[in-house]
Amino acid sequence: MARSLRPVGLDFTGSAPLRPTFTARTAAPPQAVYRALAEEVEGWPHWFGAVTLARPVRGGAGREVRLRGGAWFRETVVAADPEQRYAYRVDETNVPGMRALLEEWRLAPAAQGHGTEVRWTFAADGSASFRLALAGARPGLGHSFRTAVRALDARLADRRWSGG
Template identity: 60%
Template sequence: MAHGLRPVGIDFVENAPVRLVFTHEISAAPDAVFRALAEDVPGWPQWFSAVASARPTDGGREVRLRGGTRFEESVIEAEPSESYAYRIDVTNTPGARAWIEEWRLAPAGTGTRVRMTFALDGTGLFRAVARLARPGVGRAFHDAMTALDRRLADRDPAGPASG
């Protein structure tokens, strides 16, 4: 059953009880990565294998993961080529109480260093499971970044370094 989560602000990313932080460098430029994250919401399943469907909504997104997890999200930060963050407002994830996912983009040579932070709070069991899931979530993030980089390179006939 879906339930509403506590509405937290972007500062929650730094002070959440559970923070899962992952980084990966890709050859695509920050502006291309930002567009894939923030503007091509329906394209997420093409590069993030955990995502079954994603669609933009008024001020946010609706996302379904493989396995049945659902999210209704509000975009709380969208700075082109720099950051994209959304708060989970409603989910069917048991025990979740507050949740933000933040993507930070930084130039890395001709490419981008992508840092993703999962900022979470919930019941004791939810927090423990989130911490135990770190290795699997990290692999999923790494695989998604590799697939996104390939996807963006395929879309740019001049190569990933062009803008």
């Protein structure tokens, strides 16, 4: 059953009741990582194992995403700052208990001058049972993120070597 969520803005990453944040590093430069996140939305299932479908909607102003296990999301892109940040909020979902969700991907050049530091914040609010479930899922979210970033980095490396 579809549930409409509370619309939230970028400030939700600092005020959400639940804000797990994870970081990882890629060898790929910020522009390549940003392109994969924001401009090649259909490619997400190739590198983010939990995603089975991702596609832009409303001329790129939104996204539709489906996950393994049947969860789905209709989202609005709230920030698309090339090479720096990509963020979207969930407007509708079938996830029980969820009241608000905003995901933000922050990109910064790696300290050693090559590669990208990727920081993913999963800002959420929901019922008590949703909060408990999300707190318990934190290690799995972190693992999923790190695995996805490694897979994305490998995909981007293949492109560098193949010229694609």
